[in-house]
Amino acid sequence: MHWEFVIPGYIVAVVVLGTYVLATVKRGRRLSKQLPEGKRRFLDA
Amino acid sequence: MTTIDTAGSTKDATATTGSKGTRMLGAVVAVGFVALAALALFITPPEATQRDAFRLIYIHVPSAIVSLYIAFSITLVGSIMYLWKKSVFWDLMAEASAEIGVIFLGLTLITGMLWGRPTWGTYWIWDPRLTSTAVSFVLYSGYLAVRRLDMDPTVRSKRAAILGIVSFANLIIVRYSVQWWDSLHQGQTFDVADTQMDGIMLFTFVFGVIVMNLFFGWLLIHRFRVAWLEHQIADVGLTEAIEARRREGVS
Numbered sequence: 001m002h003w004e005f006v007i008p009g010y011i012v013a014v015v016v017l018g019t020y021v022l023a024t025v026k027r028g029r030r031l032s033k034q035l036p037e038g039k040r041r042f043l044d045a
Numbered sequence: 046m047t048t049i050d051t052a053g054s055t056k057d058a059t060a061t062t063g064s065k066g067t068r069m070l071g072a073v074v075a076v077g078f079v080a081l082a083a084l085a086l087f088i089t090p091p092e093a094t095q096r097d098a099f100r101l102i103y104i105h106v107p108s109a110i111v112s113l114y115i116a117f118s119i120t121l122v123g124s125i126m127y128l129w130k131k132s133v134f135w136d137l138m139a140e141a142s143a144e145i146g147v148i149f150l151g152l153t154l155i156t157g158m159l160w161g162r163p164t165w166g167t168y169w170i171w172d173p174r175l176t177s178t179a180v181s182f183v184l185y186s187g188y189l190a191v192r193r194l195d196m197d198p199t200v201r202s203k204r205a206a207i208l209g210i211v212s213f214a215n216l217i218i219v220r221y222s223v224q225w226w227d228s229l230h231q232g233q234t235f236d237v238a239d240t241q242m243d244g245i246m247l248f249t250f251v252f253g254v255i256v257m258n259l260f261f262g263w264l265l266i267h268r269f270r271v272a273w274l275e276h277q278i279a280d281v282g283l284t285e286a287i288e289a290r291r292r293e294g295v296s
Contacts, residue, residue, distance in 0.1 A: 009105075009159045
């Protein structure tokens with residue numbers, strides 16, 4: 001009963017969070033390539 | 046930071062925002078989410094009055110806790126520390142945490158609306174809790190918009206920090222809205238002294254909160270590293286521009 005609300009809720013959670021994870025990781029990879037190694041991490045800087 | 050893999054070739058360990066620690070944490074979170082979905086959707090029984098719609102609690106409340114209590118608190122601390130110490134670390138931490146907080150708050154609103162339809166008969170009503178939460182979403186979206194303004198970075202960070210502090214005041218209204226006014230939204234779900242839940246439902250609820258908080262930790266590390274990379278790129282660009290101007294002056 002009410003699965004028509006529950007399933008979309010969980011699908012939205014997976015899609016929203018999954019998309020954000022992928023976007024953040026890809027953004028990090030792209031930015032990392034633009035810097036020398038020593039400047040890429042806060043603790044290494 | 047360069048490592049040598051078993052094949053003997055060199056690998057740059059900082060070519061991504063990941064590290065050994067975050068990969069392990071990521072694996073734990075991924076397994077945790079699968080277990081949470083199994084518990085929430087198949088193992089826990091339906092609630093006595095709300096039936097299966099109650100299953101949304103296992104993502105709705107953990108998302109709200111992460112955004113309203115954890116993420117925006119870090120933004121508050123980061124904003125104060127930036128204004129006090131002019132710390133770049135805290136400035137970037139505040140930005141990273143606010144962005145993740147907005148994502149989780151958006152998820153809280155969507156899952157809340159989906160839960161509201163079968164229990165209240167409507168997706169949305171201008172109830173004190175819902176309205177104050179929507180105001181928070183707008184305030185922190187505004188905070189993120191300020192962070193993207195094309196202006197002097199120091200002025201931008203200062204204005205964002207002030208907004209980060211002011212926006213937090215609304216969270217007190219969100220927290221106590223169900224007590225201060227007549228609200229359609231239920232009161233506090235989880236109280237350590239009186240949980241009003243037991244057995245597998247309570248376990249799943251607490252497990253969801255733990256998994257969501259671990260996921261927030263994983264995201265915060267990656268998002269902070271992205272912010273740090275952007276800051277460093279801007280810094281390198283500025284240094285190169287100054288050197289170019291110097292060379293122009295010499296020639």
